[in-house]
Amino acid sequence: MTRSGTDRADPSAPAEGAAGTAPTAPAAPAGSPPQGPGGGDRPPSGDEQPRGVSRRRLLGWTGAGAALAGAGAVAGYAAARPGPAPDPSGGVVPFRGPYQAGIVTPAQDRLHFVALDLTSVDRASLRSLLQRWTTAAERMTAGAEAAPGGAVNRNPEAPPSDTGEALGLPASALTITFGIGGSLLDKLGVPRPPELAELPPFQGDQLDPAFSGGDLCLQACANDPQVAVHAVRNLVRTGFGTTSVRWSQLGFGRTSSTSTTQQTHRNLFGFKDGTNNLKAEDAGLLDQQVWVPPTQGPAWMAGGTYLVARRIRMHVETWDRTSLAEQESLTGRTKGEGAPIGQAQEFDPPNLGPGSPIDRDAHIRLASAQNNGGARILRRGYNFVDGSDGLGHLNAGLFFVAFMRDPHRQFVPMQSALARRDKMMEYIEHTGSAVFAVPPGLADGAYWGQRLIDG
Numbered sequence: 001m002t003r004s005g006t007d008r009a010d011p012s013a014p015a016e017g018a019a020g021t022a023p024t025a026p027a028a029p030a031g032s033p034p035q036g037p038g039g040g041d042r043p044p045s046g047d048e049q050p051r052g053v054s055r056r057r058l059l060g061w062t063g064a065g066a067a068l069a070g071a072g073a074v075a076g077y078a079a080a081r082p083g084p085a086p087d088p089s090g091g092v093v094p095f096r097g098p099y100q101a102g103i104v105t106p107a108q109d110r111l112h113f114v115a116l117d118l119t120s121v122d123r124a125s126l127r128s129l130l131q132r133w134t135t136a137a138e139r140m141t142a143g144a145e146a147a148p149g150g151a152v153n154r155n156p157e158a159p160p161s162d163t164g165e166a167l168g169l170p171a172s173a174l175t176i177t178f179g180i181g182g183s184l185l186d187k188l189g190v191p192r193p194p195e196l197a198e199l200p201p202f203q204g205d206q207l208d209p210a211f212s213g214g215d216l217c218l219q220a221c222a223n224d225p226q227v228a229v230h231a232v233r234n235l236v237r238t239g240f241g242t243t244s245v246r247w248s249q250l251g252f253g254r255t256s257s258t259s260t261t262q263q264t265h266r267n268l269f270g271f272k273d274g275t276n277n278l279k280a281e282d283a284g285l286l287d288q289q290v291w292v293p294p295t296q297g298p299a300w301m302a303g304g305t306y307l308v309a310r311r312i313r314m315h316v317e318t319w320d321r322t323s324l325a326e327q328e329s330l331t332g333r334t335k336g337e338g339a340p341i342g343q344a345q346e347f348d349p350p351n352l353g354p355g356s357p358i359d360r361d362a363h364i365r366l367a368s369a370q371n372n373g374g375a376r377i378l379r380r381g382y383n384f385v386d387g388s389d390g391l392g393h394l395n396a397g398l399f400f401v402a403f404m405r406d407p408h409r410q411f412v413p414m415q416s417a418l419a420r421r422d423k424m425m426e427y428i429e430h431t432g433s434a435v436f437a438v439p440p441g442l443a444d445g446a447y448w449g450q451r452l453i454d455g
């Protein structure tokens with residue numbers, strides 16, 4: 001499948017797969033631990049599923065009239081044709097499944113995050129938008145254009161139904177994750193779950209309303225920035241008349257790994273970030289710390305999670321004038337290897353007990369589960385550089401994104417401890433903040449937010 005304008009109208013229609021299956025049948029459900037080359041840094045082994053299927057290859061299969069009937073059929077096809085090269089861009093991540101994609105999906109390289117506000121409170125038009133968004137998002141994550149007919153194959157007198165900048169690009173592991181802000185529930189007259197209560201102010205906060213809040217959010221992650229931007233742009237365009245953009249953020253160089261298959265990348269302070277993150281493979285911990293159980297809160301959130309976004313400006317110029325020893329002491333880890341102070345290797349457990357060589361106010365000590373009543377979070381942040389500030393400094397930082405069961409029991413104690421005692425705070429400033437409810441994944445035929453809107 002390509003965005004060349006020759007794709008079919010609906011990527012989830014049976015034409016390319018067995019009835020009721022998504023077009024991306026080779027892969028596991030969205031939210032499952034990674035199974036193949038899509039997104040992980042580890043080279044694919046021969047026995048992995050061809051999860052990183054490229055748009056071009058999908059076109060080849062359908063062009064040949066292949067009747068794909070799920071993963072087994074695809075595996076059979078792969079066996080019949082030697083050596084389909086894995087798509088280095090990460091291929092297709094399934095859109096539907098028990099959890100939304102883009103949470104435990106191995107973190108892609110690029111982000112485009114957008115928060116939107118409703119321009120008029122009308123349930124019917126919101127329902128219609130969510131249905132249209134779901135269709136377009138599913139198409140784009142499968143590597144298709146946002147709408148049938150697309151960029152070039154429609155009435156030349158009318159605006160194209162796809163903006164066109166992703167024509168010919170592979171799916172690039174695009175995921176689009178949808179969230180609902182407390183302010184939307186207020187507008188709809190739906191009670192906010194306590195998890196969506198406003199965050200308290202934290203010491204040192206410099207929050208800019210222009211980078212905070214929002215009725216809805218869309219998190220697009222992909223291994224190609226053009227693919228992520230294309231997805232957000234086309235969804236924003238679809239929302240015209242019902243939603244308007246409140247703020248948005250581009251990110252690069254993921255600062256968290258979310259799978260044991262991934263290497264740990266570095267943040268703009270030059271440190272490995274994401275080492276002691278929750279990972280897709282930690283199913284038990286994800287159940288405890290990330291996924292909302294059916295016994296917690298409203299039914300529409302069972303199997304969902306909560307997203308906390310913080311735009312954190314990092315004063316990199318000041319940091320760069322700080323000695324290596326001080327940088328390491330503030331972080332609690334070595335800069336080169338990323339090992340906890342006193343240990344040799346990145347994944348050695350930190351010694352936080354009596355006689356520990358880690359500073360009492362080190363970032364990793366203050367943020368640790370031991371210091372926060374066992375609370376952990378799934379971090380999924382990105383670096384950003386938004387030009388310069390006119391004072392000779394880069395406007396750079398970390399767009400912190402984290403998923404958890406309850407922001408008030410997990411993020412709040414952690415951030416309170418950091419805001420009060422973390423000396424890294426002298427080098428950073430929180431300039432934006434938002435919390436969103438992220439409903440569970442979608443069954444076939446369902447649309448984003450359906451359980452909330454239709455009850």
Ligand SMILES: C=CC1=C(C)c2cc3[nH]c(cc4nc(cc5[nH]c(cc1n2)c(C)c5CCC(=O)O)C(CCC(=O)O)=C4C)c(C)c3C=C
Nearest residue numbers: 271272273274275276277312364367368369398414415428
């Ligand atoms: C409230 C939550 C957190 C914020 C905000 C935050 C900001 C932030 N972090 C770094 C750099 C690193 N953080 C690291 C570990 C780490 N950070 C948090 C939470 C927040 N960080 C947690 C829960 C952890 C894991 C702690 C543990 O149990 O070990 C690390 C070390 C590597 C790692 O494990 O990821 C770095 C480096 C920056 C620069 C920053 C704000 C700009």
Ligand SMILES: [Fe+2]
Nearest residue numbers: 273363364367
């Ligand atoms: Fe951190």
